[in-house]
Amino acid sequence: MKTVVYACAVTVIFFGIYLSGMAPNITSDDSGELSTVCATLGTAHPSGYPVYTLIGKNLVSFVPFGNFAYRANLISVISGVLTITLVFLILSALSNDFLFGWALIAAILGFAQHFWFMALVTKYYTLNSFFIMFLFYILTLNYKNPQNKYIILFFFALGLGFGNHYTLVLYFPAMFLFIFLSKNKNLFNFKNLVLFLSFFLLGLSVYAYIYVRAQQNPILGWEDPKTFERFWGIIARSRYGAFSIARGYSSHFNFEIIRDQFYFFVDTMLKSFGLFNVILFVFSMIAFFIKDKKLSLVFLTMFFIAGPGFLVSTRTKLDDSIKDLLERYIYLGFISVPLIIGAAVSSFKPLLTQKTQKFFLSVVLLVSISALFARNYPKTTHRQDLSYPDQARNILRTLPRNSILLSDRADEMEFTLAYLTKAIKLRPDITFIDCNASVSRSIYGDNYYKIWGNPRLQIREAYEKQIISNSNRPVYYATFEPNMINIPRYFEGIIFNTKKPMALQSFPWDEIYVFRQDSNMDFRTHSLLASNYQLLGKYFLETGDSSGAEKAFAGFEAYESGGSVSVEAYVAYMYFEKNMIDKALKEYLKIVNQGKASAEVYTNLGVAYEKMGKTDKAIENYNKAIEIKPEYIQAHQNLAVAYWQKNDWKKVAEQYEIVIKYDPSNLSAQRYLAAARQKIK
Known part of the structure; x- marks a missing residue:
């Protein structure tokens, strides 16, 4: 009974804390897509995530408050809270002598920065962590009291878990080692093996939802999986590769990559848990292994394969965008940290029988998690995270009535536009077309789903030209690359009109658009805001509004890589191209004053x-x-020209001689050198 009371207390406390910082709307990455499929019973990107979708649909339908995205975000909160509760229950199953301590150790995960951060947004990661902990809880019960009914339940839950995320496979070595150590009777006889496989397939059958639902033409069905080939492509992750974290992310193993990923893992672990808890974890690993080699091998296998092992398996060189991507998977190793700490403590029985030692350990843990809470709460809250719905609404605000919108921005914006136009029915007068045919059905033919690169762009160009020429409706593009295909497009705020305006006239879109920011924006949100400020700045330049351009480019510099020199140099070049020399000079001098000027600057x-x-x-x-x-x-060369203007022919000749030294085939330099020497004579 005490265990139930403690478990309920952990659940209620963390639900309140997490709910207070949960995002109120769409966030970055796949949030718009997942919110839409939950609201409309659709299919998300590979592998489709049917379990997440079905749970989300129930929450969206039965929670009586909040927008659809808010309700979908509750999946992450509830899953995260239940993960923490399951950590407590696993430790309680190992030993019920220190329930207060197990609750405190479970809180180490609850207040870890990266786990906490991911529990507040529309993602399937904390649901995955719930399945992982639920599976290990079943196996812990089986370890303490071996019964094959636990193994049947395990395989059914494993099948369901695969219906959410394939990274469960990383825990196979630890899970099956745990089963082997439990010594169940008749585990491997034919009847039981068939039973286990049957229940696994029963859980896995949730993927049939994708095919069945596709026949009903849902509002959002990724790549329209109504044929078996496309259905298989979704569940097999054909676009990405079954074991790739995203399309295009793959390199080769080398020592430098492995070293950098190890440093990244350790650095992220320190940021997430704090130095004290990492030290506590290291000592716990050692002590646990010394005290109980068999059981420790299960938990250490869980940590090392799903943590550093997973990072190495991605074979990715680290840059800001890759780090941002990998940080979403870092929880895979982190969720085993409190288990190892708690299991190490539980293995020292004398420690748990003395009240003084238990009290001292409780005080240490309480101070540790209090410090962790104070440190990480300001870094994790998403309460003001409204950047994505703001920017999608900015696009929709720009469109005149009855427009057709073709969008080929990054996935996040297509997802958010799909959510606004298809789930909550904002601007029903607009026809939204995703040029990648991911969140809207292909208008480019069925083969489009399998074609990439230039052939895909050629197909796009042909079909989209037909739309523009045959439609009597205004056609607009939301794009970052207007020159990607050969269709003339003209700036109109942060989007592009396919019809050339009669006259270039600036409109104060900056007074219409909303650019709210969150204190904990991730890399992708920074890039989103920077890109929109960049587009707005270029629009103002095109229309001759230097004041508007200056304000917009100031926003671009603030959000793009923290105001890097390359960004300021880009802004200076944009001014220079429009003959706004005074503003270009101001940007270049800004770089010089920072002490970061290059030869090019x-x-x-x-x-x-x-x-x-x-x-x-x-x-x-x-x-x-x-x-x-x-x-x-x-x-x-430029110095030679400047000296030419001053009629300093000797210095002109000197500079052209240097040019020819470095570039002997430079005919222009040879010609001007000859002319300068003639002047000297």
Whole structure:
């Protein structure tokens, strides 16, 4: 009874804490897609996630408050809370002598930054962690009291778990080792093996939902899996590869990648749990292995294969976008951390029989999780996370009535637009078409689902030209790459019109658009806001509104890589291209004042000064460029031109001689060198 009371207390406390920080709407990544399939009973991207969808549909239908995305976010909260409760129950099953301590150790996972963060958004990761812990709870009960009924339940739950996420396979070694150590009777006789397989397939049969539902033409059905071939492509993850984390992410094994991924794992673990808990975990691993080698092997296998082992198996070189992607899977190793700490403590029976030692350990754990809570709460809350619905609404605000919208932005924006237009029926006058044919049915033919690269773009171009020419409705594009296909498109706010405006006239879209930000934005949300500010800045430049461009580009610099030099140089170039020399100069000087100017920056700064008629300042900056990069031909050529303007023919000749030294085939330099030498004579 005490165990039930503690379990209920853990559940209620963490549900309240998590709910207080849960995202109120769509967030980044697959949130819009998952919210839409939950609301409309659709099919998400491979592997389809039928268990998540069916649970989500029930929550969306029966929770009487909040928008659809809010209700879908409850899946993550509830799954995360139940995962923490199951950690407590597993430790209680190993030993019921320290229930308060097990609750505190379970809270280490609950307050870990990355697990907490993922429990507050529309994703299937905490549902996956729930299945993992539920499976290990069943196996723990079986370990303490071996009965084949537990193994039957295990295989059924395993099949259902695969209906949510395939990463369960990472726990196979630990799970089957746990079963082997439990020494069940008649485990491997033919009758039981058939029974286990039957219950596994029964759980796995949830995938039939995808095929059956596709025949009813749901609002959102990824790649329209109504044929067996496309259905199999979804569950086999054909687009990505069964064991790839995303399309295109794959490299080769080498020591540098393995080293970097190990450092990344350790660094992320420290950020998530804090130094004290990581040290406690390391000592627990060692102590647990010394005290109980067999059981410790189960939990250590669980940690190392699903944690560092998984990262190595991805074979990915680390950059900001890859780190952002991998951080979503980092929980796979982290969820075993409190199990190892708790199991290590439970293996030392004398420690649990002395009240003084239990009290001291409880105080230490209480202080530790209190510090973890205070440290991570501000870093995890999503309460103000509204960037994605804001930006999708900005697109819809720009569209005139009865428009056709073709969208080929990143998946997140297509997902969010699908949610707004198809799930909550915002702007029913608009026809939304996903150019990737992921969240809307292909208008490009059935073969389109299997075609990539230039052939796909050629198909797109042909079909979309027909739409534009045959429709009497206005046709717009939401895209970051207007030159990807050969269809003329013209800026209109943050989207593109296919009809050329009669006259370029600026409209204050910045006063209409909403750019709210969350204090805990991830890498992708930063990129989203930066990209929209970039598009808005380019729109204002096209329409000659320098003031609007300056404000928009300031937002671009703030969100794109934290205001990196390359971004400021890009903004300066955009100004320069539109002959806004004073603003270009301002951006280049900003880089110089930061002490981060490259030879290219000094050269461009010199060109800006030349445009302003300040030849001496131009020469000064060309020389600075050459100091940094003596072989930089462009700086030498520009310096020669500047000296030409001053009739300093000797220095002109010197610079062209240097150009020819580095580029002997430069005919232009040879011609001008000859002319300069003629002037010297």
